[in-house]
Amino acid sequence: MASALGGRIRTGAPVEAVTVRGAGRCSVRLAGGETLTAGAVVSALPVGPLRSVDVTGVSEERLTSLHRQRQALAAKFVAAYDRPFWRDRGLSGLSECEGVLGSTWPQSDGILSALVPPERLGVLLGMPAPLRTGELLADIARLYGDEAYRPLASFVRMWGTDPWTQGYVTQWTPGDVMAAGPLHGTHEPPFYVCGSDQWAAGYMEGAVRTGRDAAEEALRRG
Ligand SMILES: Cc1cc2nc3c(=O)[nH]c(=O)nc-3n(C[C@H](O)[C@H](O)[C@H](O)COP(=O)(O)OP(=O)(O)OC[C@H]3O[C@@H](n4cnc5c(N)ncnc54)[C@H](O)[C@@H]3O)c2cc1C
Structure with missing residues (x-):
């Protein structure tokens, strides 16, 4: 699938840092130091690996919500x-x-x-x-x-x-839903999120639904 998209998809390229400076001015630093620039960033990372990425230019409330979610190690x-x-x-x-x-x-x-x-x-x-x-x-x-x-x-x-999943699905314990709060699964354009962990209960349907939602939202906002 990646090769059919003519080099627009990179595999084996771990993201280390994301900087959001407003529409059209986002950058993503890869392991090894290469930096890519973009109009928007859509994070499809599970919550565990995302905690290891240095994200700047996104509100403190959103980062607190994203980092508050835990994953089941299985x-x-x-x-x-x-x-x-x-x-x-x-x-x-x-x-x-x-x-x-x-x-x-x-x-x-x-x-x-x-x-x-x-x-x-x-x-x-x-x-x-x-x-x-x-x-x-x-x-x-x-x-x-x-x-x-x-x-x-x-x-x-x-x-x-596995460093790229760090677990199985989202694990919610009492208090977590309220702590992740209403920002869960929402976007802060030009920073978008998708993936199972941005859905109510993980799993494939969450990956698909949130992926479609993030794509729709990013296209709608241009
Ligand atoms: C053992 C097991 C059984 C499961 N059984 C079911 C089931 O029966 N039914 C069901 O619906 N779901 C099941 N699930 C859950 C389902 O597989 C996941 O919810 C779904 O695959 C997650 O999709 P995703 O796109 O959100 O994340 P992922 O598929 O995990 O994709 C995230 C991607 O991000 C990449 N990545 C991570 N960190 C970085 C980084 N720093 N830079 C660049 N890329 C990075 C990873 O390599 C990965 O490709 C199961 C999961 C497991 C582990």
Whole structure:
């Protein structure tokens, strides 16, 4: 998709700083020092990585609101089997667990997905990497039987420590909604925001809706 847009999309270009000086006078500094200038800036960053970007020229209230939101640090585990063996026991594959895994669900026929929730991510991080898959499969085996130990393939993804996501979805605790306040998900042209974290509850529909909204708003204001 990026190459079809003739070089207008840069990948592998981490943003370190954004300066907003009014319409037509925005700049974005990339890692390595290159600076791009633009008429407007649309931030599609999740709240965690955005906290690491030095943003100037945007009101203090907006930055306080953006920086007040927290993210859930989680990891994901997927195991693929040749068949959904858990059904032999009359089980659906959907569970809430007490091990390192917090929940499992059937992603498709024969494929089980599982999340390691924030309060257990530390346990996973402390596990020597070569032990992780075996211990997570043991969690699944305790639920569904020893066939769990023989996946065709499995994969652990440490979303919580990935520097470009720093987590899974927005995590709201009591008081957070009021603290992020009415500026949440709104724009301060020529500075616009979009992405799941600018929606009520994260997730794909939030990424899509806020992306459309920010694009519409930026086009409307020229
Ligand atoms: C394990 C897991 C399971 C999920 N399951 C579901 C599900 O079943 N249903 C559902 O609807 N949603 C699910 N989600 C949530 C959904 O994937 C996210 O809400 C959505 O992908 C976020 O989209 P986004 O565009 O806001 O952010 P992202 O897709 O995270 O995009 C942000 C982009 O910003 C880039 N970036 C970060 N920092 C910088 C920087 N400094 N400079 C330049 N670029 C930067 C990143 O590299 C990334 O490409 C899941 C997420 C996870 C992790």
